[in-house]
Amino acid sequence: MNKEKFLERGFLLVALSSISILALIAFFIFEQGVPLMWKVGLKSFLLGDRWYPSKGSFGIFPMIVGSFWVTLGALAVGVPLGLSSAVFLCELTPPKVGMVFRPMIQLLAAIPSVIYGFWGLIVLVPLIRNHLGGPGLSILAGSFVLGIMILPTIISISEDSLRALPRTYKEGALSLGATHWQTIWRVLVPAARSGIVASIILGMGRALGETMAMIMILGNAAQIPSSILDSARTLTTNIGIEMGYASGDHRQALFATGVVLFFIVMGLNSLAMVISRKGRA
Amino acid sequence: MRISRHFTQEMARTLIWIASFSTLAVMFWILYQVLREGLPLLHLSFFLKPPREMGRAGGIASTIIGTLALTIVAIVIATPLGVGTAIFLREYTREGRISRVIRFGTDCLAGVPSIIFGLFGFVFFVIFLGMGWSILSGGLTLTAMILPTIICTAEEAIKSIPYTYREVSYGLGGTRWQTIRRVVLPNAFPGILTGVLLGVGRCVGETAAVILTAGSSFLMPDSLFSPIRTMAVHFYILAREGISMEMAYATGAALIILILIINTVANLLLFRYVQKG
């Protein structure tokens, strides 16, 4: 009897590890970053458009804008392709095709981000530079690569949502005379709406969190971009590029960037959780 | 003239086919690009010698050891933690306040960007606990990163074991731990292994968190406290600093091959597991 109680306590302790780690992460990141945000002033940190660490100027607005545009671009690429593939897998092909297609999508997810970045660097960037102008290292390149990178997330969750729908939805619509096509777009997709939206939000979170590939192909410009052919920085690349040599206030400013990133991504993920839970209810 | 509904439907269907296949096409393009240039450069000495001249020459031996070491540290710690959490969630509690808190923690942890893990690992392991840039710091940071994955897959594996097996075990006078040890865990093993392999894949490919915690030394490590470069980090540095495109291609190819092997093994395992069940 004692042994069983002991084991129960032990397992409880182990199970609390994930929430404890999360708390540790939040604590240490905030402990480093928040004092600086306070020192510089929240408004001038978030809205200031000058990032000159050597001069003590810490405004991350250009990075916020950069993250925003790159993520938007990634969604513009990823959502149509991803949703199409999900519909394709779920409705338009026999299961055998799916059995081949799906592991390949998984493979897409397993490829390290640095490989994506590398491909972007040697193929996409020169392509853009030669045909569309600008330095090539651009938001356009970043959006495209990022869009591909978030495809597995969007495809797998959207497909799951479509598959989880009761068969009666499809059968009911078809028996009322709708074509397969109409059934998909007028009945099934709207019904799976919450899962699809959740997948998009999770894709956004993933896009916002990506660092290495973006460092390799976005260029380094800490300025507010004015076109998609401009170089830019995101919140993540800001940290990734300068953390190697930053110290003192500069380093703390990078942690502060991390705090902002943490809040945004946590917010998005919570939103996705709420939406998908509501949809299931 | 009205475009017939049938026409738009066929157009749209074609577009979807094109979209889906172009998804795959881009992926193959990416892999092909790196493998085409890199594969010919892979020979035994490449794997057995460490980098020289900042990576312009030599091989990737130390980075292979780095990748291995970090992955082993992370898996050895994250697997018991993750499986233990899954056991607790499915065998010791029902849905209530405690399990909600644990799930919330796990889901949130799964969403934390890797650069944040890097910042955390840096300030906590490298500085606060004084481990410095080391295999240990990097491995422990990766532990935190892959924990949610292992918890999730372990829980799915345990969940899929029929309730009747447990009922039979209890009915024959088994205690909770006996039932877990003799019925639940052995049958959940394949699923758990798949999760572990997924975690391995993530460790191999992770760069941002590793650079900030394990450093970027390409010398052969002496101990768990030595700094080390992984294959992914080495690849990144070669490519970004423009040190050697040749070496970059070769390292990239090796990295891709490793990922392909891990993924294939995981899929085969899943396939066999689904077959048996």
Added chain:
Amino acid sequence: MQDPFKIVIQDFEFYYGSVMALRDLNLSIRPHQIFAVLGPARSGKTTLLKSLNRLTDLLHGTNHKGQIFIDGREIYGEEVSLPELRRRVGMVFDLPTALPLSIYENVAYGPRLKGMREKSRLDEIVATSLQAAVLWDEVKDRLPSSALRLSGGQQQRLCIARMLALEPEIIMLDEPCSGLDPISTASIEKSLMTLKEKYTILLVPHNIQQASRVADRVGFFLGGEMIEEGSADQIFTRPQNKKTEDYISGRFG
């Protein structure tokens, strides 16, 4: 004075959450008999069985009132060891539930849980139990093979052997022959007649005919209440309660 009853149930009520599954149950069962728990679906029969070995404890949100005594001791008492109770009160479910182990290991599972490790003793128990369940001749040459490859009837007899390996005192069978062919059913019924010499048996029969073939005493349950109880002869030929009579004669089921 020796208690003439093996099981005594007093004023027992059982709830799943707020749903009452058993009420006002007063029942005494003598040893070395087959007691049939008869009634239509959702009458509380399985709940009764699972209350006797407290498998109901595995579910959350359940509640009970009243008492159950086995050999004079209250099974819901403070000091009761659940594993020991379940070894004394064995159960066979309505679906064949072989564990994904070899035939040998299935039968040896219970004894191993108890701590038995000596191979010779385990061999002996496995052989004896399989013989008592009338399965030995069919499987003696393939004990290491997987139990999942056995037919439904064989698996069910395996479950009986598995339970007998623990040498229980009370055996409970919840529709043990459902889904089985007539030959398997007959062989299980035959072994029940032999088993009652050693054990006290509670049986939820698959149908009325089965009860009339094997039962010594019968309790008729409807909607969670025991409507009538008596010897098999009396229940089947001269039921006192109209509902019992209706059920026996097939007016509802």
